[in-house]
Amino acid sequence: MAQPEVVQRVSARRPRPARVRFNRREAVAGYLFISPWLVGFLVFTAGAMIYSLVISFSHYNLATNAAVPAGLSNYQGLVQDPRVATALGNTLFYALLAVPLEIAFALLLASLLNGIGRGAGAFRTLYYLPRMTPLVATAAVFFLLLNGNTGAINQGLRAFGIAGPQWLVDPTWIKPSIVLMQLWAVSGTMVIFLAALKNVPRELYEVASLDGAGPVRRFFSITLPMISSAMFFNVIVLTIAAFQVFDQAYLLFWRDQSNSSPEASLFYAVYLFQQAFRQFNFGFAAAMAWLLFVIIMIVTFVQMRFGNRLVYYEGDR
Known part of the structure; x- marks a missing residue:
């Protein structure tokens, strides 16, 4: 007779489907509210940082938007x-x-x-x-x-x-x-x-x-x-x-x-x-x-x- 009680306790601890759906909708709403910041961060901050890291290994020409690979020469120039x-x-x-x-x-x-x-x-x-x-x-x-x-x-x-x-x-x-x-x-x-x-x-x-x-x-x-x-x-x-x-x-x-x-x-x-x-x-x-x-x-x-x-x-x- 103890086994059904254990099953009931375990099932009671599991989140209800309605509660899960509510939490999911709440999370989606939160991400939608911060999506303008996320887009701005990915494009203007993270994207710019990655792009600057790439051109730091090249000789970059702004006029032609061309980058000639330079290896570590720029970092050697720092020294x-x-x-x-x-x-x-x-x-x-x-x-x-x-x-x-x-x-x-x-x-x-x-x-x-x-x-x-x-x-x-x-x-x-x-x-x-x-x-x-x-x-x-x-x-x-x-x-x-x-x-x-x-x-x-x-x-x-x-x-x-x-x-x-x-x-x-x-x-x-x-x-x-x-x-x-x-x-x-x-x-x-x-x-x-x-x-x-x-x-x-x-x-x-x-x-x-x-x-x-x-x-x-x-x-x-x-x-x-x-x-x-x-x-x-x-x-x-x-x-x-x-x-x-x-x-x-x-x-x-x-x-x-x-x-x-x-x-x-x-x-x-x-x-x-x-x-x-x-x-x-x-x-x-x-x-x-x-x-x-x-x-x-x-x-x-x-x-x-x-x-x-x-x-x-x-x-x-």
Whole structure:
């Protein structure tokens, strides 16, 4: 008599046909809703990546749309071209300088906004406005601000008896000048930090204050661990963006289509652009793009592998 009961239990666990049909219709509807994105991704992202990988092994002529097989010569050229190493070095130096400063500056602004009571919305809008400024306009403004002779930044430094550097001429200060321009639009990172700070329970600060913890101790013992996931996300996103920096360097130094700009301003994406759209060496440019893709993947993997250990999640005990 036990066997029919087992059969009933097994059959009861099996999904009903109506339920299966409903789940199938729901899945089909979901795929139909995301089909425009899927088509766009397959055509304009995945398809373009595969096509660039193919032409990276050839000498591609845009005018005739003809590709002559070149084997590994383009990738060998990456090693032989000294400007590739220069551009990689400049980009790496910029990333090491820009990412920590952007994180620190964005966290400072978010902390200030988090402490504002009345009028917080107005201040958030004002802080976010630089992000909405067109990059060309921002570059034009900073081109004037960073002028070594008549720029407002050096004039302000002279008021304190400090001789400002030649920001856009001295190779030592070229990359810091681009970092300053990048800090102008750090409000996107600030908004993420502000959202994370809003989610930190106030009770933790109250308990820490009762235990005698000062502001510095509360920041390092409560704030940083509680927003570590947001910081981890921002570090990864900003690092990827730093390796692809292009607009700032191009608008400040390379827009006149001359090779007289200082080598310190030659970033990897700028040199890739020159190879593709000025020298029309698309095969070599595609090889450069894939090298950058591999570098970003390795750096991101290392960050995910080791940085994730420092992240605190609410489910951790």
